[in-house]
Amino acid sequence: MRTRGFLIALIALLAAALLYLAVFWEPVPQRPVEKIVPHGQLPPAIAPTGGDFVLQGPQGPVALADYRGKVVLIYFGYTWCPDVCPTSLSLLAQALADLEAAERERVQAIFISVDPERDTPARLKEYAPFFHPALIGLSGSREQIAAVATAYGSSYQKQPAHAEGNYAVDHSSATYVVDQRGRLAGSLPHASSPAQIVAFVRQQLSAGDAR
Amino acid sequence: MPSHPAVLALAALLLLPVGATAADSGLVVSDAHVRLMPPGTPNSLAFMSISNRSGSDRRLLQAASPMARTVELHTHIDDHGVMRMRQIAAIDIPAGGRAELRSGGQHVMLIGLRQPLREGEHVPLTLRFDDGSTQQLEVPVRRPQPALAAEPPAAPGKH
Numbered sequence: 001m002r003t004r005g006f007l008i009a010l011i012a013l014l015a016a017a018l019l020y021l022a023v024f025w026e027p028v029p030q031r032p033v034e035k036i037v038p039h040g041q042l043p044p045a046i047a048p049t050g051g052d053f054v055l056q057g058p059q060g061p062v063a064l065a066d067y068r069g070k071v072v073l074i075y076f077g078y079t080w081c082p083d084v085c086p087t088s089l090s091l092l093a094q095a096l097a098d099l100e101a102a103e104r105e106r107v108q109a110i111f112i113s114v115d116p117e118r119d120t121p122a123r124l125k126e127y128a129p130f131f132h133p134a135l136i137g138l139s140g141s142r143e144q145i146a147a148v149a150t151a152y153g154s155s156y157q158k159q160p161a162h163a164e165g166n167y168a169v170d171h172s173s174a175t176y177v178v179d180q181r182g183r184l185a186g187s188l189p190h191a192s193s194p195a196q197i198v199a200f201v202r203q204q205l206s207a208g209d210a211r
Numbered sequence: 212m213p214s215h216p217a218v219l220a221l222a223a224l225l226l227l228p229v230g231a232t233a234a235d236s237g238l239v240v241s242d243a244h245v246r247l248m249p250p251g252t253p254n255s256l257a258f259m260s261i262s263n264r265s266g267s268d269r270r271l272l273q274a275a276s277p278m279a280r281t282v283e284l285h286t287h288i289d290d291h292g293v294m295r296m297r298q299i300a301a302i303d304i305p306a307g308g309r310a311e312l313r314s315g316g317q318h319v320m321l322i323g324l325r326q327p328l329r330e331g332e333h334v335p336l337t338l339r340f341d342d343g344s345t346q347q348l349e350v351p352v353r354r355p356q357p358a359l360a361a362e363p364p365a366a367p368g369k370h
Contacts, residue, residue, distance in 0.1 A: 082254050083287070084294045086246065087314050090355045123251065130249035155293065162298070166254070166322055172292045190292060191315065 048153025050176070050184025055112065055138035055148065058125035062138055064182060067108045071185075071204045072178040073197070076154040078115035078169050079127045079137075085111075086131075088173055088190065093132035095197035104134070106180070107201055111137045114156040115169045116145050152176050152184065177201070180208040236344035237265030238304065244353040245321070245334045246314075255328060256285075257319040257336055257350055258312045263304040270301040270341040271310065278334045280323030287315055296320075301341070314355075328352045 054063045064072065075092060077085035092109055099107060111128050113119035116139045119127075124137025140148075149156060156171035173190035177200055185204055188197055243259035263269050274282045284302055288295045294315070302317050304310040312318045319336070328334065333349040340346075 079249070079252060080254065082248075082256050082320060083246075083296065083314055083318065086248065086355050126251050127249045168296055170290075170293050170295045173294050174292060190289070190294060 048176075048184060048187075049151055050178060050182075051151050052182060053144070053148045053151070055140040055144060056121045057136055057138050058121055062110075062136065064178065067178075068182055069180050070106050070108045071180060071201050071208070073107065073109045073201070074112060074152065074176040074178065075110070075173075076112050076114050076149055076152070076156065076171055077173070078113050078171070079119050079123055080115065080166070081169070081171075084171075084173050084190070088175065089128075089131040089135065091192065091194055092175060092197065093135065094194040095201070096132050096134060098194050098198050099201065103202070103205060106205060109135045111135055112145065112148060113137065113139045114145060114149060114154070114171050115158070116140055116142055153187070177204060179204050181211075236269070236340060236342055236346075238263055238269060238340060238344065238346065240338070240346060240348060243336070243348055243350045245328065245336075245350050247328060247330050247352050247354045250327065253322075253324055255279075255321045255324060255352075257321065257334070258314065259319075259348075259350075260309055260311050261302075261304050261338075262309040263306055266306055267342075268306050269304045271304065271338055272301050272341055273339040274319045275337045275339075276321060276335055278325055278328075279321035280325065282336075283320045283322065284317070285320045286317045304340075330354055 052064045054061050056062070073092060073095075075085075075088055077088065079085075089111065096104060096107065096109060109132065111124070113124060119137070119139050121137075121139050124139055128135040128137035139145075154172050154174065154176070156169055159168045159170060161167040174187040175192065175197065176187045177185045179185040186200070188200060239262045241260045241262065243257060245257045246255050248255050257274070261271065271284065274284065276282050283298050284300070285296050286299050288297060298320075299317070302310050302312070310317065321334075330352055332352050334352060336348045336350050338346045338348065
């Protein structure tokens, strides 16, 4: 009889625990949702002119002028970027892969970090080749990056830190195309397909050949 | 079997429903995968399609994984060419419809990976919905595929 009482008490305790878990247990607390900063608060885009620059590459300074005679594709982003940059760089890498080898020799793809605090040249050296061996990542001081981004018409804005002290950097997601003379030929909008990138590159190569 | 009132009360207590299960929620997850990120990247995302075969609208409220310190639901807002990623409270799955968690749209964000992900391995992921149901998934890690743009953008701008 005492055993039965003990068992009943035990069952009651377990049942209560189960109910408590089912009703009240929240594995992770809910956190408030961030507000969106309107685009008007980004630095205004001045009519982009492109132009030469020197930034830090995996083996030291890299100048745009080093690539005269090549069509240069420039993408501004950052390595902690979870979706937009990996997607854009995958599309860019596919475009490079779709070019003929002889064409690819006359093309250079550059990833410029808009998060120079976290994206050191060493970090970019580890990051860029994941997408394509020919892609190089460039970093620089905050002022240098801001000057190049402004010249090319790219805007970006560091966001307040959230979980893990992690912060995002909102940035425009176009790919800028520089012709073989070093002039800004145009830009391809976010999510342009490899075929569209290839077509624009070929257009620039043949225009260069005709000059 | 003694008809002791305490035993009967207990039996009744234990038979109470404690939240719906995946089996009767009518929610079906397909094509779930986690993006393989470049080495040294502390975050990743999970993509999937969630079909709602029930007669009522459902919401995905929360995702959790032992592989990440924080898991959040996010979406993208295309703001004049700036893709802004923001946390959202829930992902709607309309009755008889589906929610697409895709690159450039809504997704589950894995923040602070506890170890680097390798291609082909599986990441445990638990989803919790507003009807109290949960689903435990083992989601494979995949290299990003160049997903083609849903609609071709305009011709390149000339300067």
